[in-house]
Amino acid sequence: MSHRPDHDTAGAPAPGDLDRMRAELAALGAPPMPADVTTRIGAALAVAAGDRTPARRLRPALFAGLAAAVVAGVAAVAVTVGAPAAPRVASEESDLRAAGADALGAPDAGALTDPVRRRSCLTAAGAADAGAPLLGGRPYTVRGEPGTLLVLGTGVLGRFRFVVVDAGCGPASGRLLASTTAGR
Amino acid sequence: MTTSIGSDRELLADHLAGVTGAFDELFRRYRDRLWAVAFRTLGDRADAEDAVQEAFLSALRTRSYRGDAEVGTWLHRILVNKCMNRMRRARRDPVTGDGPFDRPGRGPDLSTAVTSRLALDGALALLAPEQRAAVVLVDALGYPVAEAAAILEIPPGTVKSRSARGRARLVALLAEAQEGRR
Structure with missing residues (x-):
């Protein structure tokens, strides 16, 4: 559309221009929250919620109602291989939870980005959730031993599994260096 | 159940x-x-x-x-x-x-924006924060004036006037941008 005022009165746009402006503004629309943003904010809320003292569990019916959104959010996250980040040092579980939230969406899981290698690694390490979707990863050091921090989906909104496996974790062997769950 | x-x-x-x-x-x-x-x-x-x-x-x-x-x-x-x-x-x-x-x-340059939508996004960013909030809620996202007033904690009449002034300013900004490209 033309935005040239269709009249000569300075300082007061014509009604036609204002009507067209209304239409253009309305046409901008309301974009939904992108899936990656949903996942990151959900993780931040999960970590923050962990600082609160839970008193009761969610009503079962409500909990069930959340499942679809959870799965959609988890499935929407794609992790690709990128340049490795500097390893981090863990000392406390709270550090791991914070690092895990930070690693959500990070593309630095290295060889464990390969789902087949990751599954065999997690199976060898004795992790119960070997087939869980990968939501992020980066190098991470536990008590001086370098490893890889993996952020795994659990299928529950706001709940993530943070697992650290040894650097050589694969089909032949794998060791779980640390693990925790954030959220509920 | x-x-x-x-x-x-x-x-x-x-x-x-x-x-x-x-x-x-x-x-x-x-x-x-x-x-x-x-x-x-x-x-x-x-x-x-x-x-x-x-x-x-x-x-x-x-x-x-x-x-x-x-x-x-x-x-x-x-x-x-x-x-x-x-x-x-x-x-x-x-x-x-x-x-x-x-x-x-x-951000888009108003004088070189290639589409109307980009230009409008850029023009919105030039509104005063109070006007921008009213225009976004009421005109872009369709919130009822009463609801926008409750959110912004101002009288409905103020929402209307801010929205109207904001729209007029947008028309003027985009007209200026078009003139600048000629």
Whole structure:
């Protein structure tokens, strides 16, 4: 559309221009929250919620109602291989939870980005959730031993599994260096 | 047996009582609406994400809810205040501010925008924060004037006047941009 005022009165746009402006503004629309943003904010809320003292569990019916959104959010996250980040040092579980939230969406899981290698690694390490979707990863050091921090989906909104496996974790062997769950 | 999911007030009451998961449902219900408000108001994805996250975290950590506004209105108020603060900071410090159109090299240039939509996004960013908030809520996202007034905590008449002045300013800005390309 033309935005040239269709009249000569300075300082007061014509009604036609204002009507067209209304239409253009309305046409901008309301974009939904992108899936990656949903996942990151959900993780931040999960970590923050962990600082609160839970008193009761969610009503079962409500909990069930959340499942679809959870799965959609988890499935929407794609992790690709990128340049490795500097390893981090863990000392406390709270550090791991914070690092895990930070690693959500990070593309630095290295060889464990390969789902087949990751599954065999997690199976060898004795992790119960070997087939869980990968939501992020980066190098991470536990008590001086370098490893890889993996952020795994659990299928529950706001709940993530943070697992650290040894650097050589694969089909032949794998060791779980640390693990925790954030959220509920 | 069918158990209905709670109202917003019931969910917030559950959350304040420590019921795990109640806030997740509030997040699910309002994330898209708050995202749209933040994205249209701030005009930048990263800024919008920061503002929405801050707003939900503030709401999550609240220990009291006065109940004088609907939960949705209350959540919007928190978000809009975050957005307004960001816009004001950006205008005070246009070089280092976080506003997408206050940083050199970011945001569409009104004089060279190739599409009307880009130009409109850019023009929106040039409105005063108070006008921008009213225009985004009422004109871009279709909130009723009364609801926008409750969110912005101003009289409905003020929402209307800010929105009207904002639209007029947008028309003038875009006309200037078109003249500048000739």
